[in-house]
Amino acid sequence: MIKDLNKFNCQFILIGDIYKKSIFNNIFYKELLLSPVEYLGFKSNIIYYLNNCSCLVLPSYRDGMSKILLEGCAVGRPLIASDVPGCNNIVKNSYNGFLFEPKSSISLFEAMKKFLLLSKEEKIEFSVNSKNYSNNFDEKYVLDRYICTLDTN
16 A cells, blocks of 8 residues: 555655564565665664654554654644544544544555545644644643642642
8 A cells, every 4th residue: 555655756765673582573574575675774863864854654563652652743744643542642533633543554555545645734833733742741731730630749
């Protein structure tokens, strides 16, 4: 399905570790060779890649408060993520990104396609919304709210 998205003249980069003992590694590498996806493996300096991408996609089954989504939000990237607890607290559907059904490659594909069909202005608006929304997760803001909650109890 990603090959169908190539008509949008986009580049797909996959970053992250693989499961070392997975029986699916051979299938994974074979499929990568047949796709337009560039796999970079684990990267410790993720900020470089966040600063140079137009959208961050996290197809997680369950992630909690995803650090990578928070980082993407903080640098003003539109986000595409699974509609699971934690991720759906950071991604506001059709505001700073799109949510998709977990474990559904079709839903993921549709969310990516929806993003690619946005106008340049809409993509910029999503970026600004992400950056602004990231203030809700600022450590000082969160600690101040926590202290206020403790003080009222």
